[in-house]
Amino acid sequence: MQKEKRGFDHLTRTTRHGVGALAMEIKVGRKKKGWTQAELASRTGCSRLTIVAIEGGKPTVAIGHVLEAAHMVGLDVFGGPPTAITRFERGKEINAIFPSRISGKPTEIDDDF
Template sequence: MAAHLRTYSRATRDALTLMGGQIRLARKQRRLSEAELAARIGIARSTLQLIEKGHPKAEIGLVFEAAHLVGIPLFVADPSDLPDRIAPVEDKLALLPRSIRQRRTEVVDDF
C-alpha cells in the first residue's frame, strides 16, 4: 500500500523554514547547544533538528515550546497578553454555527 504523500503550499513551507531558522538563530544567540534546548523541551536532539529545519511533521506544540524557550514571540510581544487575545476569538466563534454542513444542492450563480 502506497503512503499518501502530502503536499504543502509554498507559503506553508516558507513559514516553516522561517520559524525553524528563527528558533535556530535565537538558540545560538543564547549560546544553547542543540542538546541543552532539546532537554529543556523534553525531546530528542534529532526532533529539535527537524524543528530547526522547518520539517512539516514536527508537532506544532513542540515548535511553539521551542520558540517560547528561546524568546521568539508567539502572536504577541508579551506572552501574558495571550489570554486577552483568546476571549475575542471565542466570542466570535460563539456567534457562528457549531458545524458547517456541505450544501446539498449546487448554487447556480451564473447570471
C-alpha cells in the same frame, strides 16, 4: 529551505517559507543563547531529534513542540503572553457565534408551488 521529500507538495509556498523562517529563527535563537540542541530539547520537553526536525523545518513536528521551542529561545510568536491570551479569548468569543457543525452543502429548498 529545502523542499520536503515526503509528499508535502500540497503546502503553499507561503507556508513552506513560513515554516522555514520560523525554523531558522529558532535555530538562531538557540545559538544566541549558547545552547546545544540537547539543551533546548531538555528545556522544551522533547527529544534532541525533535529539535533537529524543528530546525530543519519539518512540517510534521507537533505544533506544541515548535511553539514551546520558539518561546524558550525568546521568540514571541503571538506578541507575548498577554497578547496570546487576549487572542485566544477573542477567538473563543468569535467561535461561539458560529454553529458547532457546518455541513458541506446548503439544503436546497423547493419553493416551486
